[in-house]
Amino acid sequence: MLKKFYKIIIVPYTLFLLYLMFLGMGRFQYEDHLITVAPIFSTLEFIQNSIDWKDIVIIVLGNIIMFIPFGFLGWVFPGLNNLKTLLYSFISAIVIAEALQYFTRMGIFEVDDVIFNTFGVWLGWLLRKFLEKRFSRLVL
Structure with missing residues (x-):
């Protein structure tokens, strides 16, 4: 049941994240x-330079938490069940997205984003493994 829901929601969720990366959250084109x-x-x-803890949580934790769902991509693409394959594929995709931010000037290519986003995928993969082991009937 959870897998079916995931398969329905992951495409709109990905489009939403792409919107946030390029147009949302007050984005503008840098000079x-x-x-x-x-x-x-x-x-x-x-x-260090941030005044508001809310900004820190949104930016830093958001870059991790928002990418946790991609750790479940093995449910849609069985080849991505393997952690190494998942991480190689994800890192390739996120580097392309960051490069597009750079070339369109609609964001900053940040190595930290790649690191934090990838950490989120890894956490998602761990959570998926836990759910499959602990709640196998609910997941299927």
Whole structure:
């Protein structure tokens, strides 16, 4: 039952995330192409310079939590049941999305986003494995 729901919701959810990445949350087109490649340091600097904890939670935790559902992609594409294959595929896709943000100037190519998003996928994969083991009748 959960797998059927997931198969229905993952495409609109993906489109919603793409909207957020390129148009939502007050996005605008930057004058220059921007890139942040120093892992973790840019996030620590953001946290240090941020006044509001709400911004920190939305940006940092959001980059993890919003990508947890992609850890379940093995339910739609059986080849992605393997963690290594899932992560390679996801990293390839998210790097392309980040590059599109860079080239369209509708965002910043941030290595931290790739790291946090991938961590979210890994957490989702772990959650999927747990649900399949613990609640097998509910999942199918």
